[in-house]
Amino acid sequence: MSRPPRRPAAGLPDRETLVRYLAEAGEQGKADIARAFGLKGVERRMLREMLKELEDEGQLGRRGRRGFVKAGDLPPVGVAYVVDRDADGELYVQLVKGGEDAPKAVLVPERKADRGPAPGVGDRLLVKFARAGEGWEARLIKQLDSGGPGRMLGVVRKAARETRIEPVDRRSKDVLIIPQAFAETLRDGDLVLATPERGEHRYGPQRGKVLETIGREDDARAASLIAIHTHGVPTGFSDSVEREAEDQALPTLKGREDLRQVPFITIDPADARDHDDAVYAERDESADNAGGWIVWVAIADVAAYVRPGTALDREARAKGNSTYFPDRVEPMLPEVLSNGLCSLKAGESRACLAVRMVFSKDGRKLSHRFVRGLMRSHAKLAYEQAQAAIDGQPDDVTGPIMNSILYPLWNAYAAMLKGRERRAPLAIVSPERRVTMAPDGGIASIAPRASLEAHRLIEEMMIQANVAAAETLEQARTPLIYRVHEAPSQEKIFNLADFLQTLGKPWTKGEPATTRRFNRLLEEMRETPHADVVNEVVLRSQMQAIYSPENIGHFGLNLDRYAHFTSPIRRYSDLIVHRGLIRALKLGSDGLTDREIAELPTIAETVTETERRSMAAERDAMDRYMAAFLSDRVGGVFPGRITGVTRFGLFIRLTETGADGLVPVSSLGDEYFTHDDRAHALVGERTGRRWMLGKAVEVRLREATPVTGGLLFEMLSEPDPRDPNAPVPRLGLRGRGAGRPGGPKPSSRTGGRPLGGLKGVRKGKRR
CATH class of the missing domain: 2.40.50.140 (Nucleic acid-binding proteins)
Known part of the structure; x- marks a missing residue:
């Protein structure tokens, strides 16, 4: 980060002075700017508001997530x-x-x-x-290095006279030619890691050499391999880390509270291998909290095994988080810990960091207390199993614990739900798909993932535990990494208002963005034909959540303070929060160090970046799984919905599988189409007919390319007629229809997906 050439005058600057200062100083965080101008208290809040206004107006830009710069500037x-x-x-x-x-x-x-x-x-x-x-x-x-200098993951294409390596990244146009003398052992369809040969490269494809063959493009499991290599997801562990993990032993009761008689249970996905958290609830017998509940959340005490400065800690920080694919997991910690000592297995004693929370009958949290303990899970349940029991279909495991454990959990959740409804978090629907792998390694099915009350129960209990962690650390004045989520920018709100105007739904542009306002809009549109498209546009108007040592609250959850505490097996951010609690509450000598406190801004930025890396890899793998699953259904007709509108075509999401693909603008008709970005529509210049975001359509699958994840569709539905009452379109870039020369050539390599926003907030997701 560059430093200013001179110290500015003390006091809150005006807007022009602030922009001029950043132009001279280069990248500066909010705290850096406040220190430079000597700001405290209310002046710091006014500075944050000024920075947000200047950013919304486009006078300032962001460098990463913390630093502000004069808009359009780059560092030396x-x-x-x-x-x-x-x-x-x-x-x-x-x-x-x-x-x-x-x-x-x-x-x-x-x-x-x-x-x-x-x-x-x-x-x-x-x-x-x-x-x-x-x-x-x-x-x-x-x-x-991005997997190694100049390396490329590609698929071998063999012809009579040459062997080519075509990149699996559909954004890349680079192709390598492999000399025939080195291509004899390669087979058409091999997935390889290749690199360009040294030397001058001027025109045409560059010569290259194959470094490693990693699989076959027709293997369904190749999707995760490609995603791992493409996004540089770290794999495996060094020998020193494996040795450190194997040398760990279960802590004794020394310095811990014995919680083994508390009948905790775990509730997780049916295929979960590691268990971060366990829950238990009971009635509060206190006379001054009639009808209230005590809720316990116990989390694996990863800090007892992964200590600051060790090889385990260094690799966990570099990985940042676990990355999950349908056929494999790239874990943050070695299996001996993630699936062993740190996993809260039923019937086995485990070290934990637990929080005891007291709620009133109307869901208000009255108090909480953290303890470092030794616990034992009394049962391991799947979400579907727990839900079936509550719905009247208990089995051999759930039957004996209905009255003692399950009913109290659900009754406590009913009280907590009142508090959640009063808080009014964002109520966007974000459907997910589950890929089920067949025993032979193929894809058995892709279906919507069920959303059960059991999911929401665990979600709310984890949210409250996370809030309690942030509150405790703030009260102890111990620095921490928050999970923060900014309110939508003014530009995003203006775009949303422009779109709603095309539906005849008013949204005052000066109206502040609140979760209640968004929820009211979603509720008003719920029974209308535009419900899905409004949900999609509201989703896209949201910012992405990040990690930060500076607290700005969590807009989506409508919380003033929030930290990740509940998943230290698979998120390094949570391990840092655990260490902070150990330090703040004097629960041991393995708490947050002074050095880590000084490094919190860097750690927050690192774990945000590793989370983005994992999300991109998981998303890309899902695209490839979808394409592989649909590859034998080319020519089939599918119902879907328009989920993205661009000048070069329409993105379609299939109803059955949730797969995303492209209908090129060149195949839409015999006229030019204008992209009306305000209405999220392609509008025919001659007829005025419209393809609008959210429209239900029927398409034919023309092409499925598993190696890139690309799907190409042919539109079978008709566009909507001209709307005589629609506002005048804001003209954008034009796309050529098939009847005019020069239209873009259709190709599944152009496939992609519409912009996303907040992910689901069920347990296991990145809230």
Whole structure:
């Protein structure tokens, strides 16, 4: 982070002074700016409001999640991804921490042959930025690893005269030619890791060599392998980490409270291998809390085994979190811990950090207390199993614990639900799909994931435990990593208001964004034909949640303070919160260190980035699983809905599987279509007929490419007629229909997905 050339005058600056200061100082966080101007208390709050206003107006930009810069500026030196290659072969880079809105810079080619393999799309580079006219240029300092310098994951395509490696990343246009002398052992359809050969590369495909064969494109399990390699998800553990994990032993009762007689149970997905959390509830017999409940949440005490500064800790921080695929898990911790000592297995003593929370009959949390203990789970249940028992179908496991454990849990949840309804968190519906693998490694089914009351019970208990952790650390003045979620930006609210105007639904642009306002809109539209599209647009208007040592609250959950405490087996952020509690409450010598406190901003940024990496890998793998599942149904007709509208086509989500694919604009008709971004529609220039976001349609599957996850559809439905009462479209870029020359060539490699927003908030999701 660059430093200002001079210290500014003390006191809250005006807007012009603040912008000028950031132009001179470079990237600065809120705390840095406040210190520079000597701001405290209410002035700091006013600064935050000013920064938000300037960001909404486009005068300031973000560098990553913490730093503000003058809009459009780039640092002198930074790490950038190669994001595009134009028709002339020029590469464009974009600052890694600059987000999607960061300006792109032309990469000035290096002539020196000793630079190694030429950069390609997807590579990560250290570059020097400089102004070039009205734009930017970047000069290569060093090529960084993205799976290795210049490496590419691709699929072998063999022809009579040549062997090519085509990238599995559909954003990449790079192709490698493998000399025939080195291609004899390769088979068509092999998944390989390849690298360009050294030397000057000017025109046409570059020569390359294969470093490793990792699988076959027709293997359904290849989807997760591709995602792991494409996104650089760390795999496996070093020998030193494995040895450290194997040397751990179950802690004794020394310094712990004996909770083994508390009848905790775990409720998890049926296929869960690790169990982070256990719950128990009982009536509060206190005379001053009639009808109230005591709720216990016990979490695996990972901090007892993963201590600061150890090899285990270093690798856990680098991984940041576990990454989950239908056929495998890349865990944050070795299996001897994640599925062993740290997993709250039924009938086995386990170290835990537990919170005892007291709720009134109307769901208000009256108090809470954290203890470090030794517990024993009394039963392991699946969500469906617990729900069936409550619905009147108990089995041999749930039958004996109905009165003592399950009914009290559900009654306590009924009280807590009153508090949740009063809090009014965001009520967006975000359907998910579950991929079930067959014993032979193929895909048995893809179906909607059930949303049960059992899910919501565990979710609410975990949320309250997370809130209690944040409150305790704040009260003890112990620094922590918050889970924060900003309110939608003014620009997003304006876009939402513009769209709602096209439906005749008013939303005052100056109206503050609150969860209650969003929920009222969703409820008003619930029984209308526009319910799904409004839900989708509200979802896209939300910001993404991140980790931060600075608290701004959690908009989606409508909470003033929130931290992740409940999943330390698979999230490093939660381990940091556990260590903070151990330090704050003097529960042991293995709490948060002074060094970690100084590093909290860096740790928060790292775990946010690793979470994004895992989310992208899981999403890409799901696309490929979908394409593989549908590959033998090419030619089939499917119902779906338009979930994305762009100038180059329509994104369709199939009703049956939730698979996303593209209908190219070139196949939509014999006229030009204008992209009306306000209405989220493609509008025919001649007829005025419209393809609108949310429209139910029928499509034919033309192409499914599992290796890239691309699906290409043909539209069978008719567009909506011109709406005489619709506002005048805000003209955007035009897309050519099939009847006009020069339309884009359809290809499943163009496949993609509409923009997403908040994920589901059931247990196991990234709230």
